[in-house]
Amino acid sequence: MATATVTDPPEGVPPVWGEGVWLHPREEDRLESLASYGVLESPTRPALTGVARLAAAVCAAPAAMVCLVDRHNQWFAATHGLSHSLIGTERIDSICSDAVATESTLVLEDASQHPRYAATALVSGAPHIRAYAGVPLIGRDGLPLGTLVALDWTPRAFSSDQVAHLEILADQVIAQLELQRADRASGRASEHVLSDALDARRLRRGIEGGEFVTRFQPIVDMRDGAVIAVETLVRWNHPDLGMVPPALFLPAMERTGLMIPLGRLVLANALDAAVHLGATLGVEGPTMTVNISGTELRSPGLAAVIERELGRRGLSPRALCIEVTESMPLPGSCAVRELERIRDLGVEIALDDFGSGTATLGQVSTLPATAIKIDRELVVGAEESERGRYILLSARDLARDLDLDYCVEGVETLAQRDLLLDAGIVYGQGWLFSTPVDVPPLTAYVADRGTAPRTRRP
Numbered sequence: 322m323a324t325a326t327v328t329d330p331p332e333g334v335p336p337v338w339g340e341g342v343w344l345h346p347r348e349e350d351r352l353e354s355l356a357s358y359g360v361l362e363s364p365t366r367p368a369l370t371g372v373a374r375l376a377a378a379v380c381a382a383p384a385a386m387v388c389l390v391d392r393h394n395q396w397f398a399a400t401h402g403l404s405h406s407l408i409g410t411e412r413i414d415s416i417c418s419d420a421v422a423t424e425s426t427l428v429l430e431d432a433s434q435h436p437r438y439a440a441t442a443l444v445s446g447a448p449h450i451r452a453y454a455g456v457p458l459i460g461r462d463g464l465p466l467g468t469l470v471a472l473d474w475t476p477r478a479f480s481s482d483q484v485a486h487l488e489i490l491a492d493q494v495i496a497q498l499e500l501q502r503a504d505r506a507s508g509r510a511s512e513h514v515l516s517d518a519l520d521a522r523r524l525r526r527g528i529e530g531g532e533f534v535t536r537f538q539p540i541v542d543m544r545d546g547a548v549i550a551v552e553t554l555v556r557w558n559h560p561d562l563g564m565v566p567p568a569l570f571l572p573a574m575e576r577t578g579l580m581i582p583l584g585r586l587v588l589a590n591a592l593d594a595a596v597h598l599g600a601t602l603g604v605e606g607p608t609m610t611v612n613i614s615g616t617e618l619r620s621p622g623l624a625a626v627i628e629r630e631l632g633r634r635g636l637s638p639r640a641l642c643i644e645v646t647e648s649m650p651l652p653g654s655c656a657v658r659e660l661e662r663i664r665d666l667g668v669e670i671a672l673d674d675f676g677s678g679t680a681t682l683g684q685v686s687t688l689p690a691t692a693i694k695i696d697r698e699l700v701v702g703a704e705e706s707e708r709g710r711y712i713l714l715s716a717r718d719l720a721r722d723l724d725l726d727y728c729v730e731g732v733e734t735l736a737q738r739d740l741l742l743d744a745g746i747v748y749g750q751g752w753l754f755s756t757p758v759d760v761p762p763l764t765a766y767v768a769d770r771g772t773a774p775r776t777r778r779p
């Protein structure tokens with residue numbers, strides 16, 4: 322990664338130098354304020370795309386984005402006019418980080434001529450930013466959370482009117498984030514969803530009306546970024562609430578018996594994406610992984626459905642891996658027999674969330690698993706203490722000794738990636754590489770990074 326050159330601090334509130342970047346003088350308070358908005362739990366905010374589009378329009382610029390500046394990364398919460406699927410960068414490559422550190426609007430007519438920014442990743446490489454106008458997003462604690470930015474690919478000036486309009490739109494971004502924070506703090510968002518979710522008719526209407534959608538997150542070889550598999554994750558594209566994460570509606574789906582049709586929809590989307598990737602890339606696409614709940618396994622017939630759905634699309638069983646997400650019943654139960662049938666088709670079976678408490682050591686020996694996904698908790702633990710590191714290494718050794726494939730989940734930082742590579746764990750999934758995205762950005766991502774031979778899978 323390129324590094325920004327240290328020059329004199331940018332103008333504005335005097336920043337402090339630390340960890341290779343300029344930091345806001347109240348950096349820890351600022352990070353706490355940002356965390357209180359809950360936006361980093363899922364940094365992509367489709368609801369803000371409209372503001373990004375307006376920002377581009379008022380500046381007569383080809384692109385704009387809402388950028389949130391976290392401790393080590395900048396995340397693009399919403400973008401307009403950016404053709405590739407970037408979701409963020411390291412902070413060291415972030416121009417926005419300086420606008421945040423100084424709480425000041427930053428305008429550059431040509432970033433490639435600026436000693437501090439010329440070598441940063443998005444200036445020296447794609448999308449080759451030239452002109453930049455970023456205004457800080459000031460949260461209700463009076464601390465900057467990120468920026469609203471207009472970008473141009475050729476050098477140019479921004480008028481004072483254009484910058485003033487950006488500042489007005491920045492207030493709109495904050496107003497939206499504030500609404501979400503208030504809902505979150507009062508628990509309203511989840512209550513609202515839950516009251517909807519308790520109604521089986523509403524859920525069924527949602528399924529039939531196409532409100533449940535899937536997003537795809539690559540699992541990569543962390544040594545070179547090649548994609549080895551792709552996890553399919555369901556979301557509720559709720560008309561009032563935007564993208565609702567699965568934790569808020571899956572329990573209700575299970576209770577109302579709608580998990581089966583929802584699971585079928587997710588499986589179909591995953592296999593359709595496999596066909597699309599294969600056709601677009603001209604090679605066998607990466608393995609698609611699908612989460613399967615206990616309810617789905619307990620109702621017999623899943624193996625037959627999988628066989629039929631693969632066959633209909635001319636896909637080999639190697640195109641699919643199922644992730645078992647729940648604590649599983651005893652050996653010999655119908656759920657385990659169904660899993661064995663699925664494995665006998667040649668489909669991979671991964672034990673999800675290994676080490677988190679829901680997936681236990683016992684399950685590794687009783688389930689017909691072919692792979693484990695090491696939970697993010699073990700990665701965080703390994704960063705925090707030597708003891709945590711031993712636990713991570715023992716999960717790796719267990720996988721190796723049982724001849725299971727393995728990967729890790731929830732890799733967010735370069736430091737985590739390096740720690741994992743040092744531990745000989747090479748396959749990982751997490752925001753550092755990509756958040757879950759729709760099929761077109763996924764296709765661009767896979768085309769860009771390539772796929773790796775499937776010697777080891779998650």
Ligand code: C2E
Nearest residue numbers: 554555566567587612613614646731732733750751752753
């Ligand atoms: P999971 O299968 O362990 O999926 C990984 C979760 O971690 C996803 O949350 C993903 O968005 C999130 N994640 C990815 N990278 C990072 C990262 O770097 N940091 C952090 N903190 N989180 C990251 P999501 O999409 O909210 O899904 C939550 C759980 O819901 C899944 O956990 C899975 O158990 C369940 N789920 C999701 N989709 C389905 C589905 O179609 N069917 C079933 N039965 N369960 C599903």
Ligand code: MG
Nearest residue numbers: 552612644673
């Ligand atoms: Mg999973």
Ligand code: MG
Nearest residue numbers: 673674694730
């Ligand atoms: Mg998991």
